[in-house]
């Protein structure tokens with residue numbers, strides 16, 4: 263029987279590889295091709311159906327990637343996801359518009375189960391991941407609406423043409439029954455049988471290492487995390503041990519006692535590592551962006567930090583190669599690079615249309631140049647984190663290594679929000695927030711409102727977003743039951759919305775009430791970014807209500823005292839997790855230092871000299887999407903309160919905050 267093939271046309275989605283994974287897990291072979299691929303090429307492959315991915319572009323403006331409309335005349339079933347659905351609707355004569363609000367996160371939608379693609383679902387109401395700013399406005403002729411949420415079209419279908427579109431992302435974990443929808447599309451609609459088995463990925467990795475390295479030496483960069491530990495173990499398995507030179511770099515941004523613990527753990531799994539102490543190299547390093555950058559320890563911006571760190575790793579490797587009498591051209595560099603590292607860096611290795619969300623240190627221009635010269639070995643580049651753990655288990659690595667929380671290569675350097683001045687351009691957002699929260703959103707307020715026209719206009723803006731009576735009732739209920747204040751924090755964070763990078767506003771919610779109402783806070787964390795588009799992060803500020811808008815920041819760079827303060831807070835937080843044995847209940851917990859000094863007397867205008875700490879416990883499988891851990895649901899509330907209390911006692915810490923943001927619209931890290 264010939265291998266069945268699904269072609270995935272990649273419009274630059276963050277989740278293109280996840281579509282690939284889901285289809286292969288459903289025993290169907292895949293080929294990911296650029297959206298621009300000609301229909302004749304697709305036809306030549308003999309594919310049985312097509313999936314068009316999401317993407318960062320807008321179908322209705324000039325920068326959208328080209329595509330060949332002939333793909334719609336191949337007579338094979340097609341499923342369009344998000345951008346893919348918008349493209350289908352527009353191609354068949356419908357319209358797509360950028361709406362007044364965004365949806366980024368998990369939402370409920372009603373799906374028509376009489377439609378063949380939804381017929382295997384257990385119920386019509388489904389929790390799905392939506393992340394878009396454009397929506398179907400006029401549905402194309404010959405298509406029917408088969409899904410709706412908040413007044414928006416979430417699915418369209420032409421049963422005759424066997425062409426379907428979904429605004430949500432069935433490929434990701436945050437769409438609860440997404441895999442069922444894909445299975446129905448593959449088996450029932452496209453008539454596939456599922457004759458593909460996922461090849462033995464360990465054997466494929468071993469083969470790749472042997473073929474590339476031959477008898478040369480390979481410098482394996484090991485961080486102590488699961489990816490590079492699995493990589494090192496594979497190298498030892500594939501090669502003669504004398505060929506393998508494992509290097510762990512202490513870049514000066516490690517957690518407390520990190521490098522010592524890493525060397526001990528690696529030795530236990532048979533990886534003999536050379537420790538390179540390179541803190542000063544990193545602190546004083548620069549790189550060439552458009553101009554020579556500042557030295558790293560003075561750098562403010564996330565992308566600059568990342569690029570300097572990535573390039574410095576490469577310079578260290580080059581030095582270490584020379585130290586053993588080699589040049590980078592007669593040995594190989596091995597990294598535990600994963601798919602998320604590459605897609606978020608918009609590497610052309612994995613997508614021709616993706617937006618750069620953040621440059622991962624192991625995929626900078628310098629790394630790409632070495633890769634282009636064939637000097638970089640990355641056998642895990644098609645893996646996601648959970649798949650690496652499965653392979654690591656097969657290799658017999660201990661659970662504590664496999665389940666170790668990821669720690670990013672740039673380390674604490676991307677967990678200090680550096681700043682010299684406040685970022686405060688968003689007064690309109692503040693007004694919307696006040697309208698939404700401080701005036702206790704409530705229709706009855708409109709009739710009694712003393713604010714008159716302005717208040718009514720803003721309330722209309724909210725009603726343009728919160729369209730269903732059910733949702734308005736929920737908003738009334740939540741804003742009535744927990745009195746909140748909202749301030750715009752004068753800093754920015756990196757997020758991902760509609761497959762695009764965002765670097766924008768953070769909101770701080772607080773309350774005079776003694777106990778945080780987490781259900782209300784998490785509801786607001788989902789609602790606020792829908793109304794205030796350029797808010798990509800929502801936090802809760804422990805302690806007294808914060809009534810005053812902070813207008814300044816504590817000047818912050820990657821100085822020794824800043825790093826040691828963060829290192830101490832990070833250690834306190836993770837020690838509490840360990841003491842309560844809840845480390846494995848969450849996937850990762852970035853602890854972030856922000857340059858904000860709360861609780862200063864506005865009259866005497868005391869200088870901003872303290873900083874605050876954000877706790878970001880996160881739940882995910884593949885780190886492409888995920889949820890903030892909810893206290894009392896994913897993590898005991900008393901553990902969170904204990905972390906906040908213990909960190910608050912660290913000298914120089916003004917407040918402790920809790921990150922309530924899912925991915926999207928936020929990302930796991932703040933930078």
Ligand SMILES: Nc1ncnc2c1ncn2[C@@H]1O[C@H](COP(=O)(O)OP(=O)(O)OP(=O)(O)O)[C@@H](O)[C@H]1O
Pocket residue numbers: 482483484485486487488489490491509510511512513596597598599624666667668669670671672
């Ligand atoms: N301190 C370090 N020393 C040597 N190599 C490193 C270091 N930090 C990162 N790397 C390299 O960069 C790659 C990506 O870094 P990353 O922080 O993701 O670590 P990891 O090994 O992938 O594990 P994890 O993601 O679970 O922390 C690693 O696989 C490793 O090859």
Ligand SMILES: O=c1[nH]c(=O)c2[nH+]cn([C@@H]3O[C@H](COP(=O)(O)O)[C@@H](O)[C@H]3O)c2[nH]1
Pocket residue numbers: 568602603606620621622623624668669670671672850885925929930931932933
């Ligand atoms: O090796 C790395 N180099 C990097 O530059 C980097 N940036 C983020 N991360 C880790 O990647 C995962 C996803 O993080 P984000 O949701 O913030 O993109 C999370 O596990 C992050 O900790 C990095 N790992």
Ligand SMILES: NC(=O)CC[C@H](N)C(=O)O
Pocket residue numbers: 275315316317318319320343344345346393394395396397759760761
């Ligand atoms: N996730 C996506 O495919 C987003 C599609 C488009 N960029 C939008 O924002 O609507």
Ligand SMILES: [Mg+2]
Pocket residue numbers: 487489598600668
């Ligand atoms: Mg990694």
